[in-house]
Amino acid sequence: MFEELSNFRKYLPSRKSFRNMTPLARRELKSGMAFLTPWIIGFFAFTLLPIVASLIFSFMNLSITDGLLSPPKFVGFDNYVTLLNDRQAGVDPRTWINWFSSGTPTSMGVTITFALVSLPIGILFPLGLAVLMNNPNLKGKMLFRSLFYMPFIVPFVASVFLWGGMLNSETGWINRVLIALGMAKEATPDWANSTFWVYPTYTIMGIWGVGNAMLIMLAGLQSVPTELYDAATVDGANGWHTFWKITFPMISPVIFYNLTLGIVGVFQYFLVPLVVNNGTGRPGGATMFYSLYLFRNFFTFQDMSYGSTLAWFLFIIILLITFVLFGTAKYWVYYAGESRS
């Protein structure tokens, strides 16, 4: 899916291609565009126009109650200056690191901390499952695959409730098991109520939805031609070499896909803390994720201008990250079909 994105220059139309059109090509352009109309209208109405609008909002002092009587004013870069000095937003990189020791966590610090905890697990756990599912000796593959996938379709509020119960520090099964295994009751984690354990808690809740990633990775593993492994065995490669020289390059597009969507997703993460803690940031502000802070400004306080400023900052960050990721892709992502087209 991302291959086209990585070398988009190839697809830019030249002016010549429009000038030299035959009548037949013109007709094809017409009917082709006619079929794209629903998306093009939707793209303008629900994507492009709102993006421009939110950019304009971010330079105004707009709130939802504004009407003709109290028109909003342009305030220049005021909102962005506020953002840079907003301790809670934590745009300043110096506030990201070590917020454990320096008082209230900042939203960007929280987001990055959670990303560092959850992203590696979000890639490695489904990859591990896929490797297991791909093992030729595993019995009942189809059943295992379906059952590991199953939690993905559970409504997310329900899965939050299930894991919230499982990880309850008094009555949850996880702590009961830990105590049964000999852990002292005082030493058991306080999960969602601890500023430290809350990230593992949310990560575990997220792990439940890895079914998608697992299936994609499994399909990636299965698409590796067996001849490559046979050739490597003949050449005397061991398991480690085989993985890094054959398996990893062959499934790198799949890992790239999941990694990119994972990073984009973690910066927009806010629904779980919204449901678990009603969006209050408990415990001690450790769950006031950047997007949750954004949501509260926009929705709870109905501050459309500052909300847009936060959203545009987020947009720019995500844009930068995806550009960097796609830039690195040519060093480690291998598209087997590249030579074909």
Add this chain to the structure above:
Amino acid sequence: MTKVLSTNVQEKSSAREKAVSRTVSPNWRKNLNGFTITAFTLAILVLFLSPFAFMIFTSLKTQDQISIVGAPIYPAAPPKFEYNGEQLEIFIVPLPDGTTKELAMFKKGQKESTFIDPANLDAGEILWTGSWRLLDRPWEFSPTYSNYSEAWGAINYPQKLWNTFQYAIVSVIGTLISCTLVAYGFARFRFPGRDLLFIVLISTIFLPAFVTVIPTYTFFVKIGWVGTWLPLIVPHFFANAYNVFLLRQYFLTLPRELDEAAMIDGASPLRVLWSVIIPQSYPVFMAITVFHIVFAWNDYFGPVVYLASAPDKWPISYALSMFNGIYGQRPQLIQAGALMALILPLILFVVAQRFFVQGIVVTGVEK
């Protein structure tokens, strides 16, 4: 690459399985490996799915059992003994001679309590010194089904189910129609700029929702759509990146000869789509339908923004989150509510899992 939809993933893997077993391992070793790996996977699976058991067990418990420390994890109730028209609780009482006996508590006391022996009433009242709170009870398996009816009534389940159902059906129709048209345009027509437009379409999946939601929300407030289903449904009639991609990849695998034959016979492009492409595409339509139903069933972001103030329009996903506030102290009702919210998607998954697997594989693996 393009054949994944029609090729069954399982066939591929079993072919590999044969190839490997033929060349590599002797039989006994293979069996041992198979056993170890299967047991290991099973262990992970049990851990992975244990929350379902937790949910079922908890949803069948009584409030009494929830509040008693040391109660068993399965749904159970302490047995009662009826004595002179009174329900007496039964405890396992350690007697001075070192044995224990199941006795019914007659009078509670801080330091000492009086018991009677249900098996031997003639023994009269037995005085026991110690705190009765520390005594164990002879729990008996006893599921409580009333939690379900209480949770059902608490948030007006039938209404919420009906809302969710309407949302799912209308938006599935919108998605199918719009995405089919757009995907057909991308798959079957060659014109300059087409591939660029396709890239623009794909890159919208990176767009943070908030950049577009804030102005859209402001606009919908102004025209009075907030508190209605319209902001959630209308955008589905204008196509989305994932489903267009899925459909385009599928259409590309269909042979062009049929289209061309129809064209030569004078069929218009719309006619070709209707009579040639669509009849060949039922598997991918099924995949999109099941995905979309699950999406609509789980959607939380849309309802939280647009429907928060209109409880009678809530879908099940959003209504469920209200349990957290109302029943914080009554986990059995929360779990019963969660179970009732996930049972329908679960049934859909069991019935239609083939389509889930195929759809995911295409979006992830195809370039």
